[in-house]
Amino acid sequence: MRESHPRVVLGLHRSRYQRHSLAAALDMGIRAIDTAFNYHGFAAHQTLGRFRDLLPEFSVSTKVGYFPGTTRAVHSLAPGQLRHALEQTNRDLGRPPNLVFLHNPEHTLSRLSPEVAREHLTSACEVLVNAVQAGLCDAWGVASWRPGPLVGLIDGDTPRPDVLMVRSGLLVAIDTLEASESLATRWRLPAAAVWGMSPFGGKATDPIWDKINPRLFLRSDSRRTCSPIQAAFRAAYYLPRVGSLAVGSDDPAHLRELLASLGAEVDGDTVTRYRTLLGRQRSGSNSPSSRSASARTGAPSST
Known part of the structure; x- marks a missing residue:
């Protein structure tokens, strides 16, 4: 069994939650899995809890914020619902999770005035702070798909999370990249405490990866040994700068390929040139220098 890869987290968003997939990840050295209260039809924790021989081998992170609704999942930051979800998570897993994220808080907060949104965010974060103190989890964080609405809400009264999870990679828009970095800065989180996702x-089979050349983001020696998918995965650690990357796959061969790129x-x-190009695209520039940068990086024409 190989040494663990602390920078890789097995994301279970689209997973079929099968024993052989988890066992294969362990055999490759992956020691962290990421799920959520609402994944797998709200049955993710119960399903994982059945793998009592495998689960202790993993550091488990999960998320709370989405709850069953009449026809679809509904988002809520209500302290009572969050606390109930944390307690149920412990029962279903048969153990406290190592890390619990507040799941996409912007889903609710973006509909509120800044003053009310700030109060709701602070209250929701305090639920997780109290959960750590009560032994319901070891640490807490915030996972945000659209971090922009959160940036202006952070002040001296907002609890500081242990981990921030944001989107990362070559297809992330410059506004999202900058918002993610601003959020980490406001919370004084180093890159090691920031996780990337998606x-x-x-x-990885989307047609876009046949149209661009992510290997140009690697130094020359690495270009010869990495596939385009490996190069895109490796570059995702820098867009924005993250210390860990959550990636989902039930295919052991695909995971093995990604691990080989580390x-x-x-x-x-x-x-840096790519980020400059994204900024120019945002401002609507189509100058010769912008087109030249695109040619050098092999960047997609849009994000």
């Missing part, structure tokens, strides 16, 4: 913006070196200058 590095392929959907699926030793590849990313070209920081190319990442």
Whole structure:
């Protein structure tokens, strides 16, 4: 069995929650899994709890914020609902999770005035702070798909999470990249405390990955040994800068391919040029220098 890869987290959003997939991840050295209260039709925790021989081998992170509704999941930051979800999570897993994220708080907060939204965010974060103190989890964090609405809500009264999870990768828009970095800065979180998610913006089999050349984001020695998918995965650690990356797959071969890319070196200058290009696209620039940057990086024409 290989040494663990602390920078890789097995995301279970679309997983079929099968024993052989978890066992294969363990055999490859993956020691962290990420799920949520609402995943797998709100049965993720119960299903994982049945793997009592495998589950102790993993660090388990999960999320709370979505709850069963009449026809679809509904989002809520109500302290009572969050606390109930945390207690049920412990019962279903048969153990406290190592980390609990507040799940996409912007879903609710973006509909409120800034003053009310700030109060709701602070109250929801305090539920997780209290959960740590009560032994319902070891640490807490915030997972945000659209971090922009959160940036202006953070002040001196907002509890500081242990971990922030945001989207990462070549298909993340510049506004989201900048908002993620601003949020981490406001909370004084180093890159090691920031997790990336959805590095392929959907699926690694999407046609976009046949149209661009992510290997240009690697230094020359690494370009020769990495596939485009490996290069895109490795570059996702730098867009924005994250210490861990959650990626989902029930295919052991795909996971093995991604893990093999961790030793590849990313070209920081190319990442900087790419971000400059994204900024120009946002402002509507189509100058020759912008087109030249696109040609150098092999960047997609849109994000």
